[in-house]
Amino acid sequence: MAMSQFMLFSNCAGSFVFNNNYKLRDKILYKSNKEIIECCRMIENNKETPIEKHLLKKYHAVKAEMDKFSNISKEMEEFIPLMHKNSIIATKNKVKESVKEDLMIVQAICNVDEIDKTSNIMAKRLREWYSYYLPEFSDSMPDNEKFVEITIKKGKNDLLREMHLDSENSMGADLPKEDVDEMIELAKTIQEMYRLREKHTKYLERIMDRLCPNLTAIAGVLIGAKLFSIAGSLEKLSKMPGSTIQVLGAEKAFFRHLKTGAKPPKYGFLINHPAVTNADRKDKGKAARMVADKLAIAAKVDFFRGDFIGDKLRKMIEKRFGWKSP
Numbered sequence: 001m002a003m004s005q006f007m008l009f010s011n012c013a014g015s016f017v018f019n020n021n022y023k024l025r026d027k028i029l030y031k032s033n034k035e036i037i038e039c040c041r042m043i044e045n046n047k048e049t050p051i052e053k054h055l056l057k058k059y060h061a062v063k064a065e066m067d068k069f070s071n072i073s074k075e076m077e078e079f080i081p082l083m084h085k086n087s088i089i090a091t092k093n094k095v096k097e098s099v100k101e102d103l104m105i106v107q108a109i110c111n112v113d114e115i116d117k118t119s120n121i122m123a124k125r126l127r128e129w130y131s132y133y134l135p136e137f138s139d140s141m142p143d144n145e146k147f148v149e150i151t152i153k154k155g156k157n158d159l160l161r162e163m164h165l166d167s168e169n170s171m172g173a174d175l176p177k178e179d180v181d182e183m184i185e186l187a188k189t190i191q192e193m194y195r196l197r198e199k200h201t202k203y204l205e206r207i208m209d210r211l212c213p214n215l216t217a218i219a220g221v222l223i224g225a226k227l228f229s230i231a232g233s234l235e236k237l238s239k240m241p242g243s244t245i246q247v248l249g250a251e252k253a254f255f256r257h258l259k260t261g262a263k264p265p266k267y268g269f270l271i272n273h274p275a276v277t278n279a280d281r282k283d284k285g286k287a288a289r290m291v292a293d294k295l296a297i298a299a300k301v302d303f304f305r306g307d308f309i310g311d312k313l314r315k316m317i318e319k320r321f322g323w324k325s326p
Contacts, residue, residue, distance in 0.1 A: 005019060005020050006018065006019055006020075006025060006059040006060065006061035006062075007019075007020075007061055007062060007063070007064040008052060008055055008056055008059075008061040008062065008063050008064060009063075009064040009072060010039075010043055010049065010051075010052055010063075011043070011083060012030075012036065012040050012043075012083055012086040012087045012090055013029055013030065013079045013082045013083045013086055014027055014028050014029035014030050014051065014079075015027065015028050015049065015051045015052050015055055016072075016075075016076070017055055017059050017061055018064065018072055018075065022071040022072045022075065023075065024072075024075045025059070026055065026058075026059070028051045028054070028055065029079075029082065030051075030086065033089050036086045036089050036090055037089065037090055037093045039051065040086075040090040041090075100233070101207055101210075101211050102211070102228065102232070102233040102234050102235075103233075104207060105204065105207060105208060105211070105225050105228045105229075106225075106228055106229045106232065108200050108203055108204050108207075108225065109204065109222070109225035109226055109228065109229050110229055111200060112197055112200050112201065112204075112222070112225075113226075115193050115196060115197045115200070116197065118193065119144070119190055119193040119194060119197070120144065122186065122189070122190050122193070123144040123147070123148060123190055125186070126147075126148065126151070126183065126186050126187055126190060127144075127147065129183050129186070130151060130183055131172075132172065132173055132175070133156065133172045133173060133175050133179075133180060133183065134156055134159060134160075134170065134172040135170075135171050135172055136163055136165060136170060136171070136172070137150075137159045137163065140163065144190075145194055148187045148190045148191050148194070149191065151183070151184065151187045152184060152187050152188060152191060156172070156180075201221060201222070204221050204222070204225050205221050208221055208224055208225065211234065211302070212224065212234055212298070212299070212302040213302065213308055213310060214297075214298035214299075214301050214302050214306075214308060214309060214310035214313070215227075215234075215237075215295060215298045215299050215302050215310075216310070217298070217308075217310025217311060217313070217314055218291065218294050218295055218298050218310055218313055218314050218317070219273065219291075219295055219298075220273070222272075223269050223270070223272060223273055226248075226249060226269045227245065227248055227249075227269060227295070230248045230249060230251075230268075230269075231248065234299065234302060234303050235303055237299045237303075238299040238300045238302070238303035238304075240296065240299070241296060242289065242292040242293035242294075242295070242296040243289075243292070245270075245292040245295050245296055245299075246266070246267055246268070246270060246288050246289055246291075246292035247264075247265050247266075247267065247268050248268045248269055248270075249267075249268025249269035249270075250265035250267065250268035251268075253265040266284065266285040266288055267284070267285070267288035270288045270291055270292060271284075271288070273287075273288070273291050275287045275290075275291050275317050275318075275321045276288050276291065278321070279321050283321065287317075287320075287321050290316075290317055290320060290321070291317060294313040294314075294316065294317060297309075297313060298310060298313055
């Protein structure tokens, strides 16, 4: 077979035909943003674009290797501004396409964690502030959310009656209404944060039931979402072995083990899984390992859009460790 006298070279500007002396013979430039995006994607995946097929057939050309680019670079100088413009168009589209549901899960669970941290700090401040007004109530109500709710709904006299006290026996100061109102405003703000956290949790339930039902069936919404936040995506999580999933969330302890030889962590986020929490002390590591193994299977099934097997995997854990899912 005779050697072809023409070479085809394609980039984000279009497709170009050169002769054996590396002189430009023909070209077809992309005409629209849609064509730029589609052709760039095909070139990146080593597929022939419609333009390439047309020029290859017309000139009986062969595709030029990248090491030939230095020979044709002078001929391409005038197209550099167009290449720059089109590469920006293709890159913007890649950024747009990179936004997937996985990232929505990561952002939502990160915000849930931040709400928890912030609301706990603010609740601690409210307790300290309110203890000047009614310390007996602050000490008797350990649950922050309930403490905030009652602080808003009930006044000092009502709370004193419920605790069988009177103002003379209370150590709280008789503060002006202006001071008390500020405490109540703080309590209302904290309550709004609790409501936002609840909305985020329900949002996570919907999106995770749709994207990864098997993973959610085993890990639950919050633990499953936290695994996402460390892995970064369902694809990355599906590629992890169970041993890695088991210690997600315990990175500091794991690197301390590698650096100092300290005991390796047995679990990260999975410490809050019911099967691990309810297991005997000697069995917690085994429980975490089994849960992590089933999560590794579930993540793979979810990523490759397999059938729902979360209930079967969950029953295996229940049978082994006596965990009863809600």
